Amino acid sequence: MIKIGILGVGTVGTSVAKILEKNSDIIEARAGKKIVATKGVVKNISKKRDINIKISNNPLDIIDDPQIDIVVELMGGVKEPYELVKKALKNGKAVVTANKALLAYHRYELQEIAGDLPLFYEASVAGGIPIIGALRNGLSANHIESIVGILNGTCNYMLTKMINEGVSYDEVLKEAQDLGYAEADPTFDVGGFDAAHKLLILASIAYGIDAKPEDILIEGIDSITQTDVEFAKEFGYEIKLLGIAKKRESGVEIRVHPTMVKNSNPISKVDSVMNAVSVVGDCVGETMFYGPGAGGDATASAVIADIIEIARGNRGPMLGYKRGLEGKKLELLNSDDVSSKYYLKLKVVDKPGVLASVTSALSKESISISSILQKDSKVENRVRLLLTTHECQEKDIKRAIKSLKALDSVGDNVSLIRIEE
Amino acid sequence: MIKIGILGVGTVGTSVAKILEKNSDIIEARAGKKIVATKGVVKNISKKRDINIKISNNPLDIIDDPQIDIVVELMGGVKEPYELVKKALKNGKAVVTANKALLAYHRYELQEIAGDLPLFYEASVAGGIPIIGALRNGLSANHIESIVGILNGTCNYMLTKMINEGVSYDEVLKEAQDLGYAEADPTFDVGGFDAAHKLLILASIAYGIDAKPEDILIEGIDSITQTDVEFAKEFGYEIKLLGIAKKRESGVEIRVHPTMVKNSNPISKVDSVMNAVSVVGDCVGETMFYGPGAGGDATASAVIADIIEIARGNRGPMLGYKRGLEGKKLELLNSDDVSSKYYLKLKVVDKPGVLASVTSALSKESISISSILQKDSKVENRVRLLLTTHECQEKDIKRAIKSLKALDSVGDNVSLIRIEE
Numbered sequence: 001m002i003k004i005g006i007l008g009v010g011t012v013g014t015s016v017a018k019i020l021e022k023n024s025d026i027i028e029a030r031a032g033k034k035i036v037a038t039k040g041v042v043k044n045i046s047k048k049r050d051i052n053i054k055i056s057n058n059p060l061d062i063i064d065d066p067q068i069d070i071v072v073e074l075m076g077g078v079k080e081p082y083e084l085v086k087k088a089l090k091n092g093k094a095v096v097t098a099n100k101a102l103l104a105y106h107r108y109e110l111q112e113i114a115g116d117l118p119l120f121y122e123a124s125v126a127g128g129i130p131i132i133g134a135l136r137n138g139l140s141a142n143h144i145e146s147i148v149g150i151l152n153g154t155c156n157y158m159l160t161k162m163i164n165e166g167v168s169y170d171e172v173l174k175e176a177q178d179l180g181y182a183e184a185d186p187t188f189d190v191g192g193f194d195a196a197h198k199l200l201i202l203a204s205i206a207y208g209i210d211a212k213p214e215d216i217l218i219e220g221i222d223s224i225t226q227t228d229v230e231f232a233k234e235f236g237y238e239i240k241l242l243g244i245a246k247k248r249e250s251g252v253e254i255r256v257h258p259t260m261v262k263n264s265n266p267i268s269k270v271d272s273v274m275n276a277v278s279v280v281g282d283c284v285g286e287t288m289f290y291g292p293g294a295g296g297d298a299t300a301s302a303v304i305a306d307i308i309e310i311a312r313g314n315r316g317p318m319l320g321y322k323r324g325l326e327g328k329k330l331e332l333l334n335s336d337d338v339s340s341k342y343y344l345k346l347k348v349v350d351k352p353g354v355l356a357s358v359t360s361a362l363s364k365e366s367i368s369i370s371s372i373l374q375k376d377s378k379v380e381n382r383v384r385l386l387l388t389t390h391e392c393q394e395k396d397i398k399r400a401i402k403s404l405k406a407l408d409s410v411g412d413n414v415s416l417i418r419i420e421e
Numbered sequence: 422m423i424k425i426g427i428l429g430v431g432t433v434g435t436s437v438a439k440i441l442e443k444n445s446d447i448i449e450a451r452a453g454k455k456i457v458a459t460k461g462v463v464k465n466i467s468k469k470r471d472i473n474i475k476i477s478n479n480p481l482d483i484i485d486d487p488q489i490d491i492v493v494e495l496m497g498g499v500k501e502p503y504e505l506v507k508k509a510l511k512n513g514k515a516v517v518t519a520n521k522a523l524l525a526y527h528r529y530e531l532q533e534i535a536g537d538l539p540l541f542y543e544a545s546v547a548g549g550i551p552i553i554g555a556l557r558n559g560l561s562a563n564h565i566e567s568i569v570g571i572l573n574g575t576c577n578y579m580l581t582k583m584i585n586e587g588v589s590y591d592e593v594l595k596e597a598q599d600l601g602y603a604e605a606d607p608t609f610d611v612g613g614f615d616a617a618h619k620l621l622i623l624a625s626i627a628y629g630i631d632a633k634p635e636d637i638l639i640e641g642i643d644s645i646t647q648t649d650v651e652f653a654k655e656f657g658y659e660i661k662l663l664g665i666a667k668k669r670e671s672g673v674e675i676r677v678h679p680t681m682v683k684n685s686n687p688i689s690k691v692d693s694v695m696n697a698v699s700v701v702g703d704c705v706g707e708t709m710f711y712g713p714g715a716g717g718d719a720t721a722s723a724v725i726a727d728i729i730e731i732a733r734g735n736r737g738p739m740l741g742y743k744r745g746l747e748g749k750k751l752e753l754l755n756s757d758d759v760s761s762k763y764y765l766k767l768k769v770v771d772k773p774g775v776l777a778s779v780t781s782a783l784s785k786e787s788i789s790i791s792s793i794l795q796k797d798s799k800v801e802n803r804v805r806l807l808l809t810t811h812e813c814q815e816k817d818i819k820r821a822i823k824s825l826k827a828l829d830s831v832g833d834n835v836s837l838i839r840i841e842e
Contacts, residue, residue, distance in 0.1 A: 019562060019704050023563070023564060023703070029629075030561045030741055030743070031561075032738065122559065128704070128708060129559075130555050130708075133554055133558055133559045134551050134554070134555070137554055137730055138551020138723070138726050139551065139722065139726065140448075140451045140452075140729045140730075141724075141726050142444070142447075143444060208450075266711070269687065281549075283436070284549035284712060284718070284719045285712065285716075285718075285719055286712065286713075287549060287550055287712035287713075288710075288712065289709075289710055290687070290708060290709040291705060291709065292707075297704040297705070297706075298704065298705045298706055301560065301562045301704040304704075305560065308561045309558055312738075313736065313737075315733065315734065316734075316735060320451055321451060322450055322451070322452075
């Protein structure tokens with residue numbers, strides 16, 4: 001029998017305990033061993049819970065218990081779980097975690113500390129979708145060319161509503177908060193940070209790159225307006241918050257931002273709270289993995305899959321590479337060297353010659369325009385100018401935007417969304 | 422170092438040998454060991470091959486070679502590979518196979534013989550999509566509710582062409598043969614047998630059911646006409662060859678047939694030679710896996726992923742369940758007890774009262790009609806009558822068709838396509 005202790009018995013922890021009981025027949029058959037959750041640790045022990053495990057508020061009741069074989073960490077946060085996971089590993093316990101923030105910051109140290117002990121984390125990215133297994137095992141023969149994912153269900157829910165129902169950002173945020181999809185302080189989701197944590201984990205398995213959230217380009221969806229949505233529709237795009245990791249000749253791009261995606265691209269059809277990850281490998285070509293990115297039972301499905309793998313005795317390098325054998329290390333590209341096509345949104349003064357001054361400012365910075373749309377609706381004697389560019393580098397578009405802002409007829413009224421074909 | 426011998430060095434075998442060389446850096450880093458293909462066995466040794474391994478025409482050169490660690494079986498057929506795989510396992514070698522026909526007939530005997538030796542087969546279903554890993558590992562906490570898959574690229578290519586370009590079945594079959602997607606004798610693909618072999622493998626992992634192709638309902642795409650395609654379009658369906666395994670209260674349905682799929686269902690959008698598998702689990706909800714179902718490099722990607730897993734020392738029960746621990750065994754439902762909605766296509770004599778006699782014949786067999794369409798175009802004084810039913814059982818629809826055929830105004834001119842919402 002394998003005994004599980006759960007640190008953090010919230011929505012996911014409760015699902016883990018319940019499913020281990022409800023599906024115990026099939027889980028035993030698949031694992032080859034009975035698996036039982038025996039202990040849970042919570043902050044508030046007075047809260048009533050309808051699960052059948054011993055509850056305490058002291059993590060050491062699990063971590064120092066020689067009876068516990070696997071510690072499941074579902075606390076959230078970084079500092080406290082980091083200390084507890086380290087301690088659990090030092091006590092010789094296997095660890096399963098769904099904590100993407102912890103891994104975004106400490107995955108390589110934890111790999112070092114874990115050594116031959118399993119530290120599994122399927123649930124940390126895209127909830128119930130077995131994307132970690134796919135990258136670590138199923139696609140392991142491939143040099144990965146790109147990963148493009150919808151990794152945050154809250155943002156995808158909000159963008160889908162804005163696009164399909166014309167709801168404003170503020171309205172849909174309130175709705176998402178009422179439904180429990182978004183927190184009272186939604187920054188972690190809508191700011192792109194949650195998606196960035198997940199993308200960094202995937203990029204480690206694909207490319208062996210040890211980057212932190214601070215090292216990569218992260219933009220959230222809070223600046224998306226109905227103007228952008230309407231332009232996107234007019235030109236056959238959907239707007240999605242994408243996590244993108246791409247191998248280029250000089251290194252690997254890793255970035256998270258709202259993205260215009262052609263509506264012929266299957267990932268553009270992934271709506272509401274669903275997640276999807278497209279992975280292109282040099283042998284396999286394009287694959288895509290789709291499913292629920294959050295929710296207690298879906299996330300617990302991934303946590304228990306890891307527990308079963310551990311029970312079967314399966315190991316393998318935590319981040320997909322045997323340390324010391326990575327070969328030629330791939331480097332993280334500087335954010336300024338990222339290449340993309342861009343959509344630019346300008347509010348310009350409505351007078352003759354403005355269009356000419358805008359296009360010539362872009363042309364001087366070698367930015368080539370692909371399409372352009374002037375919108376009639378005027379506010380404060382200004383008109384909307386929406387345009388898309390051919391592929392160029394982030395540093396060039398930034399310089400071009402600086403030039404545009406220097407024009408009297410434009411000023412600060414410039415923003416961009418990146419385009420993925 | 423791990424040494425690989427390849428039985429059958431055709432398209433896939435050549436890709437395996439080439440990728441092991443081309444991607445050796447990353448494969449070694451991921452496997453933790455150098456992996457080298459050293460020997461291949463072929464029928465025709467005089468044929469020129471641009472790969473760097475020792476070629477012979479005697480399988481025992483690999484199977485009896487104590488230097489070979491893993492035997493990769495890519496021969497096709499059933500009888501010969503069965504004997505050779507058995508012998509390889511008895512010689513203590515790990516085996517990786519892409520041979521779905523072999524597994525459709527002998528997976529349980531081979532599991533018995535393999536014992537603790539790994540016998541892996543990711544490449545046998547859906548080419549490069551890691552669907553075996555997803556079912557065996559990633560979704561192992563779930564009772565699987567259903568598997569619905571596009572598992573044969575040839576059929577999907579042909580149906581996509583028929584639907585999007587209005588090409589006839591005979592024309593598109595010829596084209597598929599010219600492109601190398603279909604064999605000179607295309608029965609194995611267009612008859613649904615290839616998809617059935619793959620579905621039986623997936624159903625074993627999901628349900629522990631040991632069924633043979635003869636035990637399940639298999640229908641091919643060779644009876645699909647432009648009339649069906651037009652009807653499908655008119656009512657918002659696509660036509661796909663689907664493999665379907667579903668848990669019902671009384672057992673498990675396993676069936677392969679052309680299917681009308683609502684065009685709002687994501688699987689209806691999977692076009693051309695691509696494969697996709699939707700898996701619904703009781704914890705995770707719906708997941709979907711998409712990618713190339715055939716091709717040398719994509720299939721080799723899956724073969725090598727298995728090799729890397731073996732090199733990492735990972736095992737686990739071949740078919741997902743520890744033998745003897747399956748619990749309450751699920752039973753295969755008889756084909757007659759399968760439930761579905763149906764599309765019926767009739768050619769009826771164009772005279773008053775015929776519609777009444779058709780609908781009353783159906784009503785007598787308790788078949789309830791959902792939609793009906795009479796097409797004007799007349800051949801031999803007959804008109805097309807196309808209708809869909811509400812859900813009923815296979816045995817009821819069969820009895821109803823018998824009653825319809827007994828009507829003078831209908832005769833033998835009745836056929837059906839099943840509908841999946």
